Amino acid sequence: xxxxxxxxxxxxxxxALLAPAPALAATGAGGPDMQPILLALxxxxxxxxxxxxxxxxxxxxxxxxxxxxxxxxxNLGLLGYHGLDGLRDLAAIQVFAQIGVLFxxxxxxxxxxxxxxxxxxxxxxxxxxxxxxAPMLLxxxxxxxxxxxxxxxxxxxxxxxxxxxRVGITARVLSDLKRTASVEGRIILGAAVIDDVMGLVVxxxxxxxxxxxxxxxxxxxxSVVWILAKSLIFLAGALLFGRWLSPxxxxxxxxxxxxxxxxxxxxxFCFGLAFLAALAGLAPIVGAFAAxxxxxxxxxxxxxxxxxxxRDIQELVGPIESFLVPVFFVLMxxxxxxxxxxSPGTLGFAALLTVAAVLxxxxxxxGVLELDADRLAVGLGMIPRGEVGLIFASIGATLMxxxxxxxxxxxxxxxxxMVAATTLLTPPLLVWRxxxxxxxxxxxxxxxxxxGAADRERTPRSAGQP
Amino acid sequence: xxxxxxxxxxxxxxxALLAPAPALAATGAGGPDMQPILLALxxxxxxxxxxxxxxxxxxxxxxxxxxxxxxxxxNLGLLGYHGLDGLRDLAAIQVFAQIGVLFxxxxxxxxxxxxxxxxxxxxxxxxxxxxxxAPMLLxxxxxxxxxxxxxxxxxxxxxxxxxxxRVGITARVLSDLKRTASVEGRIILGAAVIDDVMGLVVxxxxxxxxxxxxxxxxxxxxSVVWILAKSLIFLAGALLFGRWLSPxxxxxxxxxxxxxxxxxxxxxFCFGLAFLAALAGLAPIVGAFAAxxxxxxxxxxxxxxxxxxxRDIQELVGPIESFLVPVFFVLMxxxxxxxxxxSPGTLGFAALLTVAAVLxxxxxxxGVLELDADRLAVGLGMIPRGEVGLIFASIGATLMxxxxxxxxxxxxxxxxxMVAATTLLTPPLLVWRxxxxxxxxxxxxxxxxxxGAADRERTPRSAGQP
Numbered sequence: 041x042x043x044x045x046x047x048x049x050x051x052x053x054x055x056a057l058l059a060p061a062p063a064l065a066a067t068g069a070g071g072p073d074m075q076p077i078l079l080a081l082x083x084x085x086x087x088x089x090x091x092x093x094x095x096x097x098x099x100x101x102x103x104x105x106x107x108x109x110x111x112x113x114x115n116l117g118l119l120g121y122h123g124l125d126g127l128r129d130l131a132a133i134q135v136f137a138q139i140g141v142l143f144x145x146x147x148x149x150x151x152x153x154x155x156x157x158x159x160x161x162x163x164x165x166x167x168x169x170x171x172x173x174a175p176m177l178l179x180x181x182x183x184x185x186x187x188x189x190x191x192x193x194x195x196x197x198x199x200x201x202x203x204x205x206r207v208g209i210t211a212r213v214l215s216d217l218k219r220t221a222s223v224e225g226r227i228i229l230g231a232a233v234i235d236d237v238m239g240l241v242v243x244x245x246x247x248x249x250x251x252x253x254x255x256x257x258x259x260x261x262x263s264v265v266w267i268l269a270k271s272l273i274f275l276a277g278a279l280l281f282g283r284w285l286s287p288x289x290x291x292x293x294x295x296x297x298x299x300x301x302x303x304x305x306x307x308x309f310c311f312g313l314a315f316l317a318a319l320a321g322l323a324p325i326v327g328a329f330a331a332x333x334x335x336x337x338x339x340x341x342x343x344x345x346x347x348x349x350x351r352d353i354q355e356l357v358g359p360i361e362s363f364l365v366p367v368f369f370v371l372m373x374x375x376x377x378x379x380x381x382x383s384p385g386t387l388g389f390a391a392l393l394t395v396a397a398v399l400x401x402x403x404x405x406x407g408v409l410e411l412d413a414d415r416l417a418v419g420l421g422m423i424p425r426g427e428v429g430l431i432f433a434s435i436g437a438t439l440m441x442x443x444x445x446x447x448x449x450x451x452x453x454x455x456x457x458m459v460a461a462t463t464l465l466t467p468p469l470l471v472w473r474x475x476x477x478x479x480x481x482x483x484x485x486x487x488x489x490x491x492g493a494a495d496r497e498r499t500p501r502s503a504g505q506p
Numbered sequence: 507x508x509x510x511x512x513x514x515x516x517x518x519x520x521x522a523l524l525a526p527a528p529a530l531a532a533t534g535a536g537g538p539d540m541q542p543i544l545l546a547l548x549x550x551x552x553x554x555x556x557x558x559x560x561x562x563x564x565x566x567x568x569x570x571x572x573x574x575x576x577x578x579x580x581n582l583g584l585l586g587y588h589g590l591d592g593l594r595d596l597a598a599i600q601v602f603a604q605i606g607v608l609f610x611x612x613x614x615x616x617x618x619x620x621x622x623x624x625x626x627x628x629x630x631x632x633x634x635x636x637x638x639x640a641p642m643l644l645x646x647x648x649x650x651x652x653x654x655x656x657x658x659x660x661x662x663x664x665x666x667x668x669x670x671x672r673v674g675i676t677a678r679v680l681s682d683l684k685r686t687a688s689v690e691g692r693i694i695l696g697a698a699v700i701d702d703v704m705g706l707v708v709x710x711x712x713x714x715x716x717x718x719x720x721x722x723x724x725x726x727x728x729s730v731v732w733i734l735a736k737s738l739i740f741l742a743g744a745l746l747f748g749r750w751l752s753p754x755x756x757x758x759x760x761x762x763x764x765x766x767x768x769x770x771x772x773x774x775f776c777f778g779l780a781f782l783a784a785l786a787g788l789a790p791i792v793g794a795f796a797a798x799x800x801x802x803x804x805x806x807x808x809x810x811x812x813x814x815x816x817r818d819i820q821e822l823v824g825p826i827e828s829f830l831v832p833v834f835f836v837l838m839x840x841x842x843x844x845x846x847x848x849s850p851g852t853l854g855f856a857a858l859l860t861v862a863a864v865l866x867x868x869x870x871x872x873g874v875l876e877l878d879a880d881r882l883a884v885g886l887g888m889i890p891r892g893e894v895g896l897i898f899a900s901i902g903a904t905l906m907x908x909x910x911x912x913x914x915x916x917x918x919x920x921x922x923x924m925v926a927a928t929t930l931l932t933p934p935l936l937v938w939r940x941x942x943x944x945x946x947x948x949x950x951x952x953x954x955x956x957x958g959a960a961d962r963e964r965t966p967r968s969a970g971q972p
Binding site: 078081089097102134136293298311356358359360 | 538547600602604771823
């Protein structure tokens with residue numbers, strides 16, 4: 041059989057490239073303009089799969105290829121083609137990506153077991169605390185050394201952008217390696233949830249101090265207490281009452297007429313907790329993760345058997361996940377601006393900030409209490425910074441102190457580069473470490489089975505028919 | 507077991523109602539504000555399922571309940587609560603709805619068989635032509651009788667809003683009744699695709715005439731020819747080359763590393779054709795429908811067996827469909843403004859416009875060539891007007907002629923009401939007709955099996971365990 045010469049990707053790319061750039065903003069009045077959104081979805085879905093397959097060919101997790109595809113799509117401007125520049129800023133694509141990361145965390149939560157998570161709770165808390173304090177102080181030091189003229193609170197703000205781990209990347213690598221339920225995986229995921237909360241508290245405190253300093257007002261510690269209280273109320277409330285509520289919701293669903301009730305009620309539970317998390321001022325992914333932790337097949341077994349549904353929530357969510365999650369990772373790649381690396385000043389600051397970010401999170405290794413856990417793997421897994429760091433930087437860019445922006449263009453670009461670098465570094469480092477770099481696979485396998493890891497192991501597939 | 511007193515829906519609604527309305531626009535800078543989007547998704551998903559279950563309890567298709575849930579959510583303002591008023595205008599929700607209707611049409615296309623569609627091609631073309639001409643002339647007459655002072659071209663524009671069938675509602679009812687593959691179903695779906703194309707040509711012609719009249723310029727018939735040519739090129743190209751391309755795309759996918767390639771390539775094919783349709787100036791749903799028509803399990807059987815995937819594209823798309831399609835129908839309901847029916851003038855014009863819309867499409871019955879087909883069912887199935895009518899109205903609201911808006915507020919409200927009325931009328935009428943009102947089920951069953959209908963029949967489920 042002759043290899044196909046003309047493929048849909050090539051045709052679509054051709055159509056996209058031939059279409060004049062302004063056409064992206066044309067078409068009908070009334071309702072959203074679907075044309076650029078559809079083009080973005082096609083390019084992102086195909087890019088994700090082609091990049092993912094290429095990464096897997098080199099023994100890397102698919103997510104790295106998805107990021108690389110995003111970087112390629114997002115930096116076509118460097119080759120002189122600007123027809124796709126607007127795609128990364130499409131609000132709808134950003135929302136798709138955010139919903140995608142909710143599904144990822146929901147799914148990670150579904151795979152996680154609350155009892156096992158609680159068993160590493162002490163470690164997770166210590167790991168998170170060390171992983172917030174150490175990078176923050178290092179980042180503060182780097183900023184003070186590089187920009188001695190900046191306001192002291194500006195250095196604290198740069199430090200704050202280094203706090204929050206982006207659990208998405210690590211969760212995806214763990215999922216690719218089928219190691220989500222490993223002791224290291226549980227510590228990382230638990231610590232990431234905790235340091236997300238801590239990061240938001242740090243942001244509130246530093247932001248509050250900056251606002252007060254700029255207005256010459258006294259800072260109210262009451263608002264810090266209030267944010268802290270909301271966070272704790274949400275998490276405790278979700279985990280305690282959610283366990284009580286979930287079986288009752290599905291009992292209600294079982295009494296309704298109609299089929300196919302499991303997925304809508306599961307989705308509403310996930311989005312509902314994500315909404316409540318946002319209402320409490322937390323990141324919605326915290327709520328989605330909590331929803332996944334809470335839901336258990338025991339809660340909806342009766343509904344499944346009445347619906348003659350063989351698939352559990354995780355299997356039903358699977359296709360939605362494989363539609364939306366790659367959109368998130370490709371978009372993250374599209375936001376990497378390669379031009380930033382052209383300026384030596386930004387490059388130097390970005391490099392030092394990245395070193396601070398990587399080394400700072402290695403302090404996490406000290407916090408691991410379990411003797412059989414791989415401390416280095418935990419430290420590596422905590423490296424990636426992401427949306428939260430970017431959101432912090434964008435908030436900093438809007439804050440003023442004594443007439444100066446707290447986060448100026450150079451600092452902002454460096455933070456984006458640091459986020460990109462930590463994101464790109466983590467998958468290969470984590471794969472190297474968790475695939476047995478340093479410890480024998482046998483010791484690892486024993487530790488795994490002792491911890492009762494319930495990962496679904498699929499047989500590695502061979503290279504396909506000739 | 508005591509019935510649950512406190513449910514997630516109640517809790518969420520409580521949280522939403524207790525939250526001050528401005529909170530919907532609050533939360534973090536940078537990136538989209540997810541809070542109102544999540545609230546909208548929760549309310550729409552739960553509303554759709556609760557409304558759908560209620561409708562099924564009364565023997566109606568679930569879609570009617572989803573629309574009713576949307577009307578309830580969208581008109582809470584009448585009860586004095588305005589906290590949710592902004593949800594219907596969230597751009598992200600509109601995009602979710604548009605992607606949902608793409609999935610619906612993709613799925614309808616997957617269920618449809620091109621050969622069977624071609625077998626009713628003559629009828630579909632005749633039905634579509636009659637269904638464009640008759641309502642347009644009736645609408646023009648109603649507008650001229652009601653508003654003799656309006657510009658003659660304004661009447662033509664009102665007539666044009668009555669042209670295009672919204673296939674979504676009918677497709678959904680047919681799918682609920684498992685009658686998508688029936689001869690009536692194929693004629694309706696085929697005619698709807700054709701009259702979408704015809705409607706856009708009519709819009710281009712009338713819009714061009716109005717623009718020319720307003721500027722005092724001569725109208726160029728070349729642009730009509732160009733739109734017509736683009737439409738025909740797209741449809742012929744999609745159906746001819748798509749059949750050739752599709753097996754080659756999946757052959758390429760089979761040679762890639764990694765698992766789970768079927769869904770992404772299927773989605774890219776669907777979104778790709780939808781994008782090309784939009785590029786050609788057509789509605790994206792035409793492309794999604796064409797993609798569904800083209801894709802065939804024979805094209806990707808090798809990929810399925812290599813991936814050890816038991817589910818075909820239709821089964822993989824199922825969960826995404828049941829997530830996004832109800833969002834579309836609830837949103838359609840949310841755009842029904844009950845206040846419009848309070849003004850006698852608007853109400854009278856809306857009522858007459860609806861009569862024109864309903865009676866006009868009954869002319870379609872004449873175009874049905876098949877002797878065994880239910881002509882009335884085809885006429886009823888063509889009744890609903892939708893997005894295209896609304897888009898026409900919104901374009902008309904922006905067009906000026908001699909200093910007057912072509913579509914003023916009264917006409918616009920009446921068109922919206924007509925769209926709502928036709929949408930609400932169709933499901934019960936179609937269910938009444940297709941569930942054997944007038945013709946015995948036996949005759950129908952014979953006609954069905956003769957037509958080789960391959961609908962998956964599920965056994966009706968009994969009322970559930972006590």
